[in-house]
Amino acid sequence: MNTSSQSGALAPLTGGKLVLATLAVALATFMNVLDSSIANVAIPTISGNMGVSVDEGTWVITLFAAANAISIPLTGWLTQRIGQVKLFVWAILLFVLSSWLCGIAPNLPMLLGARILQGAVAGPLIPLSQAILLGSYPKEKSSHALALWAMTATVGPIVGPALGGWITDSYSWSWIFYINIPVGLFAAGVTWAIYRTRETPVKRIPIDKVGLISLIAWVGSLQIMLDKGKDLDWFTSPVIVGLGIFALVSFVFFMVWELTEKNPIIDLRLFKGRNFLGGTVAISIAYAVFFSNLVILPQWMQQYLNYRSVDAGLATAPLGIFAVLLAPVMAKIMPKSDARVLATLAFLGFAGVFFMRSFYTTGVDTWTLVVPTLLQGIPTALFFVPLTAIILSGLPGDKIPAAAGLSNFSRVFAGAVGTSLVSTGWNDRTILHHAQLAEQTSVNNPNFVASIDALQNTLGGSASQAMAFFESSLNTQAAMLGLNDIFWLSAVIFIAIIPLIWLTKPGKDGSAAAAGAGGH
Structure with missing residues (x-):
């Protein structure tokens, strides 16, 4: 995301407000990164509690990542339609809601549905947190802002596995998701209180609907094919063959469409x-x-x-x-x-x-x-x-x-x-x-x-x-x-x-x- 227009029009934050704003934005980043790693050590426990294999339990990780990947390219379009600050706060609140749904899920299908939602709403958090921080600091201090951001993002791999393991052993795996609720509510509240007067301009621009649908089609079918392939003995299964053909056709259509679309959802021309x-x-x-x-x-x-x-x-x-x-x-x-x-x-x-x-x-x-x-x-x-x-x-x-x-x-x-x-x-x-x-x-x-x-x-x-x-x-x-x-x-x-x-x-x-x- 680019905050040049915002940082050019608004003075940087200072003093206690800057410290509090940095903490809130960093916590939103931390919450997202933490959730990418905290479930890793809990997979055997979740799988055992839900009566499924560890391989099926791994879907908790892969479907989150796949949904997250699909939503990331939408960040730019959503920012222009909704505004940077509103989108960031809404993404945090929806992340909190989906975390609660993960925690109360009684079976694997409901947990996976909640994880897909969680991954999808997490997409804008990483790029927007960086953009908002850059707009809060003076230009000459941007390297300090990004160093703070990077430290927050890398604390996740330290805390995630250990915290996830401790919570799973001491309480219940559900609490690896519930802990996002107070953190997210604090981050959303403070962010809105400080940044609501620093919103970016909003304009209505069309979205590449065909590109989005074909993106979801090939990413989703490919991910399901890869996750279910082992259980169904790969290409001896008509289901896997069908998913493979559908993923390939959807991908080829997506490539052709995006390369000829005036406002593509993903600008493949960048690969030149x-x-x-x-x-x-x-x-x-x-x-x-x-x-x-x-x-x-x-x-x-x-x-x-x-x-x-x-x-x-x-x-x-x-x-x-x-x-x-x-x-x-x-x-x-x-x-x-x-x-x-x-x-x-x-x-x-x-x-x-x-x-x-x-x-x-x-x-x-x-x-x-x-x-x-x-x-x-x-x-x-x-x-x-x-x-x-x-x-x-x-x-x-x-x-x-x-x-x-x-x-x-x-x-x-x-x-x-x-x-x-x-x-x-x-x-x-x-x-x-x-x-x-x-x-x-x-x-x-x-x-x-x-x-x-x-x-x-x-x-x-x-x-x-x-x-x-x-x-x-x-x-x-x-x-x-x-x-x-x-x-x-x-x-x-x-x-x-x-x-x-x-x-x-x-x-x-x-x-x-x-x-x-x-x-x-």
Whole structure:
């Protein structure tokens, strides 16, 4: 979003009003980012309480992300129709309402419906919070405003998993959604009290209805296909084949329509720019790998290592420590650095972290789990800002809102797709490793017979009890090997996409760098 007209017409806020306004806007951002990660550690509990598989429970995350991705490109049009401040406050209040609906949901379909609503109304919160903050500070202090914004956005990954785990274990998973209610009401109330006299101009402009409907059609059908593919045995199922064909046809129609529409909902012509194309593809693939691993790591810890939700959360929480500490540093070094070098260092850092994880064993201790997560905070700090700066560099000012919206749409949707693909990939690799390990479980294998006899003596039970224990160990080992494959492939992907960064042109566009701070 662009606040130049607003900041040009209105004086910056000062004193206590500025502090309170920053707190309110930051809390709205924090609430949104928190909700993207807080459910991760609660998925096994939610799934168990609702009598569904963990794979089905993962829909709680992916459908939120898909709905969020669809609504992001609508932010510019809605802002012009409703006004920046009103839209921001309404988005917060609807987020509060949908959070309450999530909390009271008695079954998975109702929870998923509430999460879709929550993701949809969350779309405008991130870009508007950044725009409102920039309009509140003097121009020379914009880097400080964006550093505060980035710190708020990165606190979510620290607090989310640990807070979600503690609430789930100590109270009920419903409270991971209920906590948004007081935070949201405070943020909406303070924002309205301070900013209602600082509203942006409103004008009636047409919306690309055909583009919007076709966007919802292909994104929705593709996401359902990816989420249900594993359960329905992929393309042996006529349902999956039908969804795939519908998604493909809708996508092709969407592309043709948007490229010929005068006022498209998504300006695909932006991909003609080398920096926008390379940067957007790189950040989307990277975020898909980054986010999907954040989802499956705590699931594995709870399902196979018997971690409680709160312990899984605490083990993954250190991710945000370096990300927060380095956020102000990034604001200072970005204008003086080549963003391509910083982004390359980020990808190398991610590759190193995932390579470390690819050597995990079923006997892994907490310290070995925490160290890569702590180190991952360093490339996380180097990740969003430089890549978004590359994406927006060289663009005229009037194109930056559309470009930011499209790149955010691509990134968030890639996160949803990546989560579905990685969950499926982990399951497939686990099945493969289970089959390979099970080949050794034959009565003709003297080592296997000796192991069962030893187990029977140790457990003091029957042969069937010993076999059940052995099968459980086999499942755990297969899941570990499958996850190691995912970690190794994740490291390879981060290395493989580095050339995308270097296809872009070098640039030190100040406005792009500033806008890049909103990449979270």
